[in-house]
Amino acid sequence: NLSNRLEVVFKKLRSRGKLNEADIKDAMREVRLAMLEADVNFKVVKDFVERVSQRAVGQEVLESLTPGQQVIKIVRDELAELMGGIQSKIQFSRNPPTIILMTGLQGSGKTTTSAKLAGKLREEGHRPMLVPADPRRPAAVEQLSILGGDLGIEVYQSGKEKNAVKICTKARDQASRQNLDVLIIDTAGRLHVDEELMKELQAINDKLKPHENLLVVDAMTGQDAVNVAQQFNQAIRVDGVVLTKMDGDARGGAALSINATIGKPIKFVGVGEKLDQIEPFHPDRMASRILG
Amino acid sequence: VLRGRVINDELLGDLEEVMITADMGVPTTTRIMEDVRRKASERSIREAEDIIDLIKESIGESLKDLAAPLNVEGGDPAVIMVLGVNGVGKTTTIGKLAYNLRDNGKKVILAAGDTFRAAAIEQLEVWADRAGADIIKGRGGGDPSAVIYDSIQAARSRNCDVVIADTAGRLHTKVNLMEELKKMKRVINREVKGAPHEVLLVLDATTGQNAVSQARVFHEALGVTGIALTKLDGTAKGGVVVSIVTELDLPLKLIGIGEKIDDLRPFDPALFVEALFQ
Numbered sequence A: 001n002l003s004n005r006l007e008v009v010f011k012k013l014r015s016r017g018k019l020n021e022a023d024i025k026d027a028m029r030e031v032r033l034a035m036l037e038a039d040v041n042f043k044v045v046k047d048f049v050e051r052v053s054q055r056a057v058g059q060e061v062l063e064s065l066t067p068g069q070q071v072i073k074i075v076r077d078e079l080a081e082l083m084g085g086i087q088s089k090i091q092f093s094r095n096p097p098t099i100i101l102m103t104g105l106q107g108s109g110k111t112t113t114s115a116k117l118a119g120k121l122r123e124e125g126h127r128p129m130l131v132p133a134d135p136r137r138p139a140a141v142e143q144l145s146i147l148g149g150d151l152g153i154e155v156y157q158s159g160k161e162k163n164a165v166k167i168c169t170k171a172r173d174q175a176s177r178q179n180l181d182v183l184i185i186d187t188a189g190r191l192h193v194d195e196e197l198m199k200e201l202q203a204i205n206d207k208l209k210p211h212e213n214l215l216v217v218d219a220m221t222g223q224d225a226v227n228v229a230q231q232f233n234q235a236i237r238v239d240g241v242v243l244t245k246m247d248g249d250a251r252g253g254a255a256l257s258i259n260a261t262i263g264k265p266i267k268f269v270g271v272g273e274k275l276d277q278i279e280p281f282h283p284d285r286m287a288s289r290i291l292g
Numbered sequence B: 001v002l003r004g005r006v007i008n009d010e011l012l013g014d015l016e017e018v019m020i021t022a023d024m025g026v027p028t029t030t031r032i033m034e035d036v037r038r039k040a041s042e043r044s045i046r047e048a049e050d051i052i053d054l055i056k057e058s059i060g061e062s063l064k065d066l067a068a069p070l071n072v073e074g075g076d077p078a079v080i081m082v083l084g085v086n087g088v089g090k091t092t093t094i095g096k097l098a099y100n101l102r103d104n105g106k107k108v109i110l111a112a113g114d115t116f117r118a119a120a121i122e123q124l125e126v127w128a129d130r131a132g133a134d135i136i137k138g139r140g141g142g143d144p145s146a147v148i149y150d151s152i153q154a155a156r157s158r159n160c161d162v163v164i165a166d167t168a169g170r171l172h173t174k175v176n177l178m179e180e181l182k183k184m185k186r187v188i189n190r191e192v193k194g195a196p197h198e199v200l201l202v203l204d205a206t207t208g209q210n211a212v213s214q215a216r217v218f219h220e221a222l223g224v225t226g227i228a229l230t231k232l233d234g235t236a237k238g239g240v241v242v243s244i245v246t247e248l249d250l251p252l253k254l255i256g257i258g259e260k261i262d263d264l265r266p267f268d269p270a271l272f273v274e275a276l277f278q
């Protein structure tokens, strides 16, 4: 892991007694390798290593008895700060229902996360409604209905309606009538480069004016995370990210890539297939995980 | 875009960036670049465009021996097990594959082996209907091995050529779920000589270096015989398969390029390598 690799770098240098800029360069090379291995985006790694290099040539490292540990501490602190600085709670509206729009690539975990989020919000005293606004994927409506049913949470019955915008507006009206205070809209998986589907997403966003647009991202996403985040953010202004499948061994570098690129916080983390497996995001834990 | 550029460290650095950004990973990129530097000096390469051709040649070399067709001949029935982590496109790929096999004159049965996830069976039923394949399902929450057993018996009694077994998505780190797959494979092998004829690992092209870990673990547990790489219609290049294919000697057989029933293609190394640099 990175700790060990940095110790190896600094062991060779300790015999000389002093560190210099070239030594720090070696250490930064190890940090860069660790982050690329963790799927952090190439350009994000470049920028990050540059800013950390500045700090690493400071006295705190050069005069430390354990320079390797010092560098790790600097890197970890910078990472955690980058990923944790911002508001990471759902912003509820004063005029209910609060509308939460779940969006993202195919298979990222939107439907499962929608149900998990509904369950969590109900435990926190809210009255959520789930909206199956994916009219395309085979059995998508059934999937959300079953999950909502398992939790005893209201799932809007879209019937034969295939227009996603209509499904959402009718669901919102029904939620208001039933005095439900949160609307969680599950949408179809879509590619950020699919013009037609991105237009559909914009139409939903324009008509419903959601209070929270959550981008659901698979923790194992590679370099492409930057493209995805940028395009979705450009289309509908993302408010936050949910990182799913964190119960696996993916290092999750996409978390840093997305944060560094669109500056939006990771609000929740999916840690399993069961409906109670959603947790708040811990930037310091994520930083350690990315560094390996 | 490379025309007129001089071959120097900056150019090579830019090319490395293209490869790493395509998810090829640092070790594989480094290996390819060493290979290219050696060839460039051996062949006295001077032009920047020729460097890129060397890179493509080097990557193509690693991939071309490992493109292979799906093995669906000669089984009684032929059995294909489809597995992989959650959400990669297993069920959709099965629907596309069933349609393709039907188009080639095969009678196909789909085994609804995901007895866990909400509406997994309903989802596969839609695909069976679209593909013109039969479907065998058990009760929700039941034993997937029982479903595959029933499917094999049904294939024999209905004279079907191929059984494709859908399985629930599972992270390779979950030991008990990997054991469930091993049991399914044993049941298949016991019922049909030489089966499963294909153990197809589905990987998502948007996945980064974790795909190597996925491939290693699934291969070690089940003996993967082929890879299907999905979602290549996005902007992700799927470069991680270069490491997987060379490190584990696994054939790349199919690619998914969309969500419709005919969005399945055999893997073409030359096209794949071209796309890496577009």
Ligand SMILES: Nc1nc2c(ncn2[C@@H]2O[C@H](COP(=O)(O)OP(=O)(O)OP(=O)(O)O)[C@@H](O)[C@H]2O)c(=O)[nH]1
Pocket: A104, A105, A106, A107, A108, A109, A110, A111, A112, A113, A134, A137, A140, A187, A188, A189, A190, A244, A245, A246, A247, A269, A270, A271, A272, A273, A277, B086, B087, B117, B169, B171
């Ligand atoms: N292990 C694990 N699996 C998850 C997690 N979140 C979702 N999944 C699984 O990932 C798969 C895909 O989840 P879905 O909720 O269907 O994903 P989706 O984004 O709605 O998919 P599309 O609607 O097709 O785009 C399912 O097998 C889920 O059970 C998680 O945090 N951990």
Ligand SMILES: Nc1nc2c(ncn2[C@@H]2O[C@H](COP(=O)(O)OP(=O)(O)OP(=O)(O)O)[C@@H](O)[C@H]2O)c(=O)[nH]1
Pocket: A106, A107, A137, A189, A191, B084, B085, B086, B087, B088, B089, B090, B091, B092, B093, B114, B117, B120, B167, B168, B169, B170, B230, B231, B232, B233, B234, B255, B256, B257, B258, B259, B263
């Ligand atoms: N764009 C694109 N989407 C795909 C492709 N293959 C599958 N999908 C989509 O990916 C999502 C997940 O597909 P599934 O077939 O449910 O994936 P799975 O592996 O069976 O998922 P689990 O059973 O939940 O683990 C669906 O929205 C599919 O339409 C592909 O090649 N391109």
Ligand SMILES: [Mg+2]
Pocket: A110, A111, A112, A134, A137, A140, A186, A187, A188, A189
């Ligand atoms: Mg869904």
Ligand SMILES: [Mg+2]
Pocket: B090, B091, B092, B114, B120, B166, B167, B168, B169
């Ligand atoms: Mg499936």
